[in-house]
Amino acid sequence: MTEPVRVQVDLAERAYPIVVGTGWLDRLLDHVTLPEGVARVLLVTQQAVAESGHLEPVTAALEAADVEVHRYDVPDGEAAKSAGLLRELWEACAEVPLSRRDLVVALGGGVVGDLAGFAAATWNRGVGVLQIPTTLLAQVDAAVGGKTGINLPQGKNLVGAFHQPVAVACDVATLATLPHRIRVEGLGEVVKYGLIADPGLLDLLEGHADEVLAGDAALLQQIVYRSVAVKARVVAGDEREGGERAYLNLGHTYGHAVESLTGYDEVLHGEAVAIGTVVALRLGVRLGRTPPELADRGEALLERLGLPTRGPALDRDEVWATMGRDKKADADGVRFVVMDGPAQPAVVVPERADVDAVLDDLAALAAPARGVEDAGPGH
Numbered sequence: 355m356t357e358p359v360r361v362q363v364d365l366a367e368r369a370y371p372i373v374v375g376t377g378w379l380d381r382l383l384d385h386v387t388l389p390e391g392v393a394r395v396l397l398v399t400q401q402a403v404a405e406s407g408h409l410e411p412v413t414a415a416l417e418a419a420d421v422e423v424h425r426y427d428v429p430d431g432e433a434a435k436s437a438g439l440l441r442e443l444w445e446a447c448a449e450v451p452l453s454r455r456d457l458v459v460a461l462g463g464g465v466v467g468d469l470a471g472f473a474a475a476t477w478n479r480g481v482g483v484l485q486i487p488t489t490l491l492a493q494v495d496a497a498v499g500g501k502t503g504i505n506l507p508q509g510k511n512l513v514g515a516f517h518q519p520v521a522v523a524c525d526v527a528t529l530a531t532l533p534h535r536i537r538v539e540g541l542g543e544v545v546k547y548g549l550i551a552d553p554g555l556l557d558l559l560e561g562h563a564d565e566v567l568a569g570d571a572a573l574l575q576q577i578v579y580r581s582v583a584v585k586a587r588v589v590a591g592d593e594r595e596g597g598e599r600a601y602l603n604l605g606h607t608y609g610h611a612v613e614s615l616t617g618y619d620e621v622l623h624g625e626a627v628a629i630g631t632v633v634a635l636r637l638g639v640r641l642g643r644t645p646p647e648l649a650d651r652g653e654a655l656l657e658r659l660g661l662p663t664r665g666p667a668l669d670r671d672e673v674w675a676t677m678g679r680d681k682k683a684d685a686d687g688v689r690f691v692v693m694d695g696p697a698q699p700a701v702v703v704p705e706r707a708d709v710d711a712v713l714d715d716l717a718a719l720a721a722p723a724r725g726v727e728d729a730g731p732g733h
């Protein structure tokens with residue numbers, strides 16, 4: 355058994371480690387130091403995660419250190435990131451009762467991480483949260499960086515806080531029990547990291563696509579490690595998204611519009627990011643910034659990994675209205691991340707005509723064999 359590896363997120367007094375390993379949750383506290391004085395934890399999870407066998411080793415490791423574990427299950431899906439559930443979590447904290455020195459543990463995908471993280475950010479004006487992400491998307495993205503929050507009927511992630519965790523514990527062995535489509539979805543974000551910062555990650559995915567898709571743990575550990583290394587570096591340089599952190603939004607401008615206009619259940623987040631990444635790559639080519647071979651490489655890799663590269667047909671005016679309402683849009687217009695070369699992202703505010711031309715081209719092209727509908731079994 356190889357030892358877990360760690361990446362430090364360098365944020366002065368809020369610095370924390372991300373630990374990445376395979377099959378190590380039963381030894382959680384060998385590699386993660388709990389803050390001084392933790393006597394109780396509220397462990398927030400989901401039934402599917404617990405039933406897949408990932409709760410037991412975590413609970414056992416905490417109890418072996420004399421920490422009292424109080425479990426709280428939240429329902430599945432985006433609907434769990436609601437004000438109603440947040441209130442239930444606050445009340446669960448009150449019942450424990452969770453003191454300022456105690457801890458919330460988030461064991462699950464991005465839904466659990468965002469909701470439990472926000473509960474931790476607000477309970478008692480803020481208690482620590484230990485993130486133990488169990489989906490690929492959450493390991494490489496959601497659990498790292500400190501963004502937490504809930505949805506409103508008016509939109510996703512509209513209420514939230516920056517609340518950095520005390521540590522992030524990624525066990526790629528947990529990914530073995532994920533439905534195939536959810537594991538593949540996370541690769542959309544991994545390709546993004548490869549494009550914006552780590553061409554070697556693209557090489558790795560291209561050279562070993564089949565093994566990655568089959569869930570090879572050693573490869574997944576490398577992929578998660580390299581992805582969080584990129585995110586950690588970017589977050590440390592720009593904690594609150596003033597500058598460099600914007601590059602993490604490659605593929606997200608159009609991707610968010612796809613998710614929003616299809617109601618968040620038809621196209622998964624990572625799938626929408628893949629679709630948006632193709633738009634961004636082609637936009638960069640059209641603007642004379644992205645080398646065409648880089649755009650082709652990115653698109654071919656996404657396809658190879660079984661991710662959708664063409665979005666559903668959408669009303670163009672609605673797309674623009676949605677992109678304009680995005681939190682990241684500003685008075686100048688809609689921002690896109692484009693690639694000036696490998697590992698050279700840039701933010702641009704393109705003319706609508708250029709984006710529309712790219713979308714027209716994509717709509718005119720025959721959809722490749724693996725579309726959204728047949729990307730694998732649903733969840």
Ligand SMILES: NC(=O)c1ccc[n+]([C@@H]2O[C@H](COP(=O)([O-])OP(=O)(O)OC[C@H]3O[C@@H](n4cnc5c(N)ncnc54)[C@H](O)[C@@H]3O)[C@@H](O)[C@H]2O)c1
Binds near residue numbers: 465497
């Ligand atoms: N905070 C951030 O920076 C950030 C970044 C990206 C995404 N997000 C958020 O993350 C959420 C999506 O997260 P997600 O893709 O992880 O989805 P998810 O949390 O809904 O998990 C997907 C499904 O997989 C199940 N599951 C999780 N781990 C499992 C395992 N190991 N074995 C079997 N089943 C398992 C869950 O119960 C759920 O049904 C969205 O709400 C999104 O807004 C947040």
Ligand SMILES: [Zn+2]
Binds near residue numbers: 543627
């Ligand atoms: Zn994303």
